[in-house]
Amino acid sequence: MSGIVGYIGKRQAYPLLLAGLQKLEYRGYDSAGIALQGADGINIIKTKGKVADLQKEVGANLPVGNAGCGHLRWATHGPPSKANAHPHSACSDDFVIVHNGIIENYLPLRGWLAGEGHRFASETDTEVLAHLIEHYYRGDLLQSVQEALQKITGSFAFIAACHKEKDRLICARRDTPLMIGLGEAENFISSDLAALLHHTRKIHILENEETALITSSAVKIYNSECTVMQKRAQEITWDVTSAEKGGYKHFMLKEIMEQPQALRETMRGRLSDGGQKINLAELNFKAQEIENISKIFIIACGTAYHAGLVGKYLMEKILRLPVEVDVASEFRYRDPLLCAKTLVIVISQSGETADTLAALRLARERGQQVLAITNVVGSSVAREADKVLFTWAGPEVAVASTKAYLTQLLALYMLTLYLAAKRQALPPARLKEIGSALFKLPAQVENILSREKEVAAIAGYLKRWESTFFIGRNLDFAVALEGALKLKEISYIHAEAYAAGELKHGTLALIVEGIPVVALATQKAVLEKSLSNIKEIKARGGYVLCFVQEGMEALQNEVDSIFYLPTTADIFLPMLAVIPLQLLAYYTAVARGCPVDNPRNLTKSITVE
Numbered sequence: 079m080s081g082i083v084g085y086i087g088k089r090q091a092y093p094l095l096l097a098g099l100q101k102l103e104y105r106g107y108d109s110a111g112i113a114l115q116g117a118d119g120i121n122i123i124k125t126k127g128k129v130a131d132l133q134k135e136v137g138a139n140l141p142v143g144n145a146g147c148g149h150l151r152w153a154t155h156g157p158p159s160k161a162n163a164h165p166h167s168a169c170s171d172d173f174v175i176v177h178n179g180i181i182e183n184y185l186p187l188r189g190w191l192a193g194e195g196h197r198f199a200s201e202t203d204t205e206v207l208a209h210l211i212e213h214y215y216r217g218d219l220l221q222s223v224q225e226a227l228q229k230i231t232g233s234f235a236f237i238a239a240c241h242k243e244k245d246r247l248i249c250a251r252r253d254t255p256l257m258i259g260l261g262e263a264e265n266f267i268s269s270d271l272a273a274l275l276h277h278t279r280k281i282h283i284l285e286n287e288e289t290a291l292i293t294s295s296a297v298k299i300y301n302s303e304c305t306v307m308q309k310r311a312q313e314i315t316w317d318v319t320s321a322e323k324g325g326y327k328h329f330m331l332k333e334i335m336e337q338p339q340a341l342r343e344t345m346r347g348r349l350s351d352g353g354q355k356i357n358l359a360e361l362n363f364k365a366q367e368i369e370n371i372s373k374i375f376i377i378a379c380g381t382a383y384h385a386g387l388v389g390k391y392l393m394e395k396i397l398r399l400p401v402e403v404d405v406a407s408e409f410r411y412r413d414p415l416l417c418a419k420t421l422v423i424v425i426s427q428s429g430e431t432a433d434t435l436a437a438l439r440l441a442r443e444r445g446q447q448v449l450a451i452t453n454v455v456g457s458s459v460a461r462e463a464d465k466v467l468f469t470w471a472g473p474e475v476a477v478a479s480t481k482a483y484l485t486q487l488l489a490l491y492m493l494t495l496y497l498a499a500k501r502q503a504l505p506p507a508r509l510k511e512i513g514s515a516l517f518k519l520p521a522q523v524e525n526i527l528s529r530e531k532e533v534a535a536i537a538g539y540l541k542r543w544e545s546t547f548f549i550g551r552n553l554d555f556a557v558a559l560e561g562a563l564k565l566k567e568i569s570y571i572h573a574e575a576y577a578a579g580e581l582k583h584g585t586l587a588l589i590v591e592g593i594p595v596v597a598l599a600t601q602k603a604v605l606e607k608s609l610s611n612i613k614e615i616k617a618r619g620g621y622v623l624c625f626v627q628e629g630m631e632a633l634q635n636e637v638d639s640i641f642y643l644p645t646t647a648d649i650f651l652p653m654l655a656v657i658p659l660q661l662l663a664y665y666t667a668v669a670r671g672c673p674v675d676n677p678r679n680l681t682k683s684i685t686v687e
């Protein structure tokens with residue numbers, strides 16, 4: 079999730095582009111860059127780091143030009159560096175581009191373009207697009223962009239500029255936001271409203287597959303058939319602060335709502351044909367290495383550790399391999415039993431958590447192969463692991479992790495599916511079934527998110543209590559742990575998660591009249607057992623807030639409130655059940671007046687041991 083801005087008009091573009099980038103800083107901070115149409119050519123200034131670093135690089139000599147584009151990078155292809163920073167030019171500096179998204183087929187395109195004589199200066203997928211536009215250029219930038227669009231797969235929002243056509247910027251989008259702000263004899267482009275609302279409230283929000291030609295006096299929008307469309311700009315009434323959060327009150331809610339898109343990005347290029355095909359060739363596993371795995375160790379902290387717990391159930395069930403999960407700070411000091419055939423998986427959103435990094439180093443010192451699941455390209459974990467499976471959730475700003483957790487789960491499901499296919503752990507038909515169920519998850523998540531009011535109503539009960547319990551069996555237990563952590567960290571309600579069958583071994587003593595108990599009973603295989611545990615709680619006066627699959631209506635009369643999740647196979651329920659629990663934590667915290675995005679005593683990345 080990088081950020082892009084563009085400007086064309088009578089004013090000096092540099093200060094306007096810089097101000098726009100400052101407004102988008104939450105979208106990426108790995109590198110920053112600006113390209114300006116100058117008198118003698120396009121002037122590109124870029125640097126590793128944040129907007130402030132770019133300002134330092136520029137110093138007092140502000141570059142001049144009335145049109146240009148800018149970019150803040152959240153690295154995907156190629157680590158953060160000056161060479162990988164946008165804007166990217168083609169062989170000639172006459173063409174520049176800033177891009178947000180992922181060009182899936184950049185490797186074959188790069189190979190083909192190299193054969194045609196193009197020379198590349200970065201490792202990015204974006205640079206391929208700049209060369210492609212240059213390749214097709216025959217005096218009309220719009221046309222060459224439209225031709226290039228026919229060749230690329232993946233997601234994108236980009237702005238292209240060409241020195242031979244200084245009076246225009248061309249932009250296009252697919253599956254990644256892009257909007258155009260209309261001014262008086264000037265126009266603005268941005269990834270989101272935050273960078274536009276200071277200038278104008280008249281906005282064109284580009285739709286998928288649309289391309290736009292923007293001059294200082296006009297905006298022409300074309301559909302995928304290259305036909306001009308008659309579109310009216312919208313009048314946006316949001317205030318600037320809520321625009322930064324996509325119109326939501328908090329980053330946490332924005333990130334919860336972004337989850338369907340984050341899932342689709344993480345699947346992109348990996349799970350295709352409606353889930354029938356899985357491809358993780360990026361991991362460079364040799365067939366023998368996969369064959370040899372006899373044990374899996376998953377190491378992580380906090381929410382990432384909870385994702386690992388789901389991974390354990392999943393991998394043991396599907397791969398029939400023993401899986402141990404450990405919190406990183408424990409793993410390091412307990413002299414873990416590792417052997418040559420153990421695959422170590424570390425999970426970390428930030429890729430900088432000190433304990434996780436130390437565990438990774440310990441495992442590698444012991445000769446283990448380490449596979450990292452992380453959200454941050456160029457992070458220490460990504461650099462030091464042998465193999466990396468990136469989650470493409472985009473930057474997570476709220477301290478409480480939501481979309482990172484969900485994409486970590488997806489990464490674990492895809493990895494399991496991939497290993498299962500290679501080890502022939504399941505018949506091909508069963509693997510395809512699993513793949514297509516995974517493919518449906520983003521839409522099912524969307525369905526749950528559309529029912530946020532139901533969850534807000536449940537929060538209305540929870541908010542009055544200082545203590546609560548979360549229970550579940552099997553995969554539900556792993557999700558219960560995550561639900562309890564979310565509630566604790568942002569609402570400050572004491573929340574304990576228990577394996578449902580364990581409550582009667584002591585904790586039942588704490589069940590008093592009215593105390594809320596969040597009961598996950600999504601697993602058909604253990605439904606009867608879960609029901610018995612719910613009855614134990616009800617018999618002692620507990621107030622049961624239950625989460626089940628559709629079709630489990632029989633529970634309705636046994637509990638105090640019930641939330642139905644879309645039906646899918648038991649193994650996928652964690653990816654659905656966690657969504658209302660995130661919303662529950664969120665709405666409870668809001669109802670209690672807590673600072674949701676920045677809970678007390680916590681920071682986003684824990685770089686101390």
Ligand code: F6R
Nearest residue numbers: 380381382426427428431478479
């Ligand atoms: C909780 C949360 C933390 C992190 C943990 C590990 O919402 O975000 O528990 O999961 O600090 O962080 P990463 O994944 O960056 O290693």
